[in-house]
Amino acid sequence: MSSASCSPTTPASSAVPRSPWMVEPPHVSSTSRPTTRCRVRSRARISTPDHSTPEPSLEKGSTVRTLALVSSSNRELPYFEASNGKGIAVYDYDEETGRFTFLSEKEGTDNPHFMYVDEDSLVVYAVSEVWGWNEGIVTAYQLDPAAGTLRYINKQATLGSITCYVSLDTTGKYALVANYSWCAEDDDKLPDQVVATFPVRPDGGLGSPISSYAHAGKGPEPRQQQSHAHFIQVTPDNRFVIVADLGIDQLLVYRFDAVTGQMHPAETPSFSLAPGSGPRHFAFHPGGRFAYVINEIASTIVALEFDPVDGTFKELQVVSTLPEDYTGANDSADLHISEDGRFIYGSNRGHDSIAAFSIDAETGHLSLVGHQSSLGRKPRNFALDPSGRRMVVANQDSDSLTIFDVDPITGALTPTSDQVETGTPLCVKFVRVAAAGS
Template sequence: MSKIFAFVGNQNRNALPGEGKGISVFHFNDQTGDMTLVSEYLPIDNPGYLAIDEKNRRLYAAVEIPAWNENMAVAFDIDPSTGVLSYINMQPTLGNTTCHLGFDQTGAMIFASNYTVAGLGARPGNAVAAFAIRGDGGLEPAFAAAIHEGKSAILPTKKRQHGHCAVVSPDNRYVFVCDLGLDRIMAYVLPKKGEGLALAPIPFTQLPDGAGPRHMTFHPSGKIAYVINELNSTVSVLHYSPENAGFTISQTVPTLPEGFSDTNTCAEIAVSADGRFLYGSNRGHNSIVSYAIADNGSISLIGWTPSHGIGPRNFSIDPSGKFMLVANQKGGGIAIFKRSIETGALQDTGKRVALQSPMRIVFGTFG
């Protein structure tokens, strides 16, 4: 019988409102939504983002510490029967404040994104770095990297780079890096091991000034992507051109109700596995916004669900599609919602997991 584990990265260094516990591992019951703590991996600093390779039973964590000029990407084995993590190795990410990890479509490479709050010109200063994954799941040293600002940049700019996610296209041809500081989605040809990061034929897609593209995700069709803009609280619909890595913005919609005027920043975005619904998180409004996806990829508002906590940095839909877990980083722990597969609607179960500063949730199914 398959076992489902939920892995939670927690802020545990200079964290508010309290000190987290590294990586927490829970058994997840997809019939009831209950989570049972089964293990913790404590000797890791600020594992803010996690990425999972279920097939090879490996977990990867980004160490996110703004005070360090270089952060780390860390590799773990997963025991499929217990969920217990075993350390493999770690590598420097060649940049500061590492906030995202993303695989290529074959699972042979992983890309680290660096938000970069180190001082201007601080070395090494890369916005994105590429790693090959060893046969045992460990990470080789980064073989490629790119800076997005200053005279060392692949496309020089006077704006402040803030790389926030690297997503490989479904056809495995390009790497797209959302840069919140430049209001651009940078586009690189997917490198082979040992190659550098070369710009794609269309090197970037420009978002409106002050939009702050943070995370993006592709629709299961592979033809459309969605980006959540952290700073102006919007979602943009992008039509993908595989011939040149270009995106055409066809629609931009707000993530907030009309009349909401308090401070808000957006964080996570995800498409349901069936491609029918899109979700985003609001930090300030403290909600999950839900949209229906039409056949042409356009989105229409369903509504807002309170996150029942403060600062929903991340959320994840369980493998059955029947539940959503929301990680409230600034207070409230993890809130568990029932999700209607038919309508996409979220309903609070009243169940909570009392973690101090949850940052990221990923599921793994084994057996």
């Protein structure tokens, strides 16, 4: 383990542009912005209900319905092939059949990427990842469970750029945000905080920032010239905050004050991964003893043992997310563990697959189950449905969601005949809600 330089800062001064939703910042000049070929469609390809069939309904006596939310890219990005989406779509999801039925789409958010859904308040938090904005934002929406629509609550600036992750602490009182950051780390004219916490207002909106930090350092790869926080979440006991920083090959650990929402570097403030790993997403095993991080650049998953007393990690195992004979380019992306803790899955963009592993409950070690084609290009994100019987994969560059059956015994994935067409899908979230009349 090694210590990272974590510098607490106060919120950005009023001299820094703080309102990207009020006045859009100018785009980066052609000399500083990478060129790319992007095609932007005026309409996303979203499946709509077949009006020859009945509207979605629940079985008699059922008191719960399941909704699926899908965010999409709707603004040009230099590192995306295209941005064919419109906003955040809401679907009725049938857990028995795996069928999606379109309900509504919220189009008012710029490039809604990662989302977090508070299952208690039904507030949806969506980050806006917009190239050229000096400061990112998180937008809060209230989900109407009966209508399947989203109502705008508020937006909050995030003290840093390219906002890529948001989550809530276990009390639901505070939001935690990670900023990937596109600006140069020595540019003191721009907000440079990579992690920050915000209070959740009574209406579910976010208040002014409470605490924030910048991370120093870099890694050996060309994409690691500065800090790039990509994930932030509290530990299951709400005592620590874990941050995966792709740019500096570290997991940063903060102590979290659940009363005030403040973060402070832990006594051992970081855990170092192999140089050039590029940690992207992280997940705790349901038992709490083990944790796993997927490395975007190295295309690996690292199994860790977590000490909940002091917030430290011990490396147990490193496995590749790719087949041994694959030699092409790849960026690993998303990571999820089955609710029963028996299986873990990671997505590969390049190999375009989902890697499945079984988890040894005693040692935390992983054993390969297999690789399943995502049946599309760049599976950026995926989700296991609430029943655990299906997986839905967002194929970013194929404008599609693909649906797989999950074998409850082996954890293997089997493609179904179902597919949902939707422009540049980026994040999929499920939420069970009370059915109308229940």
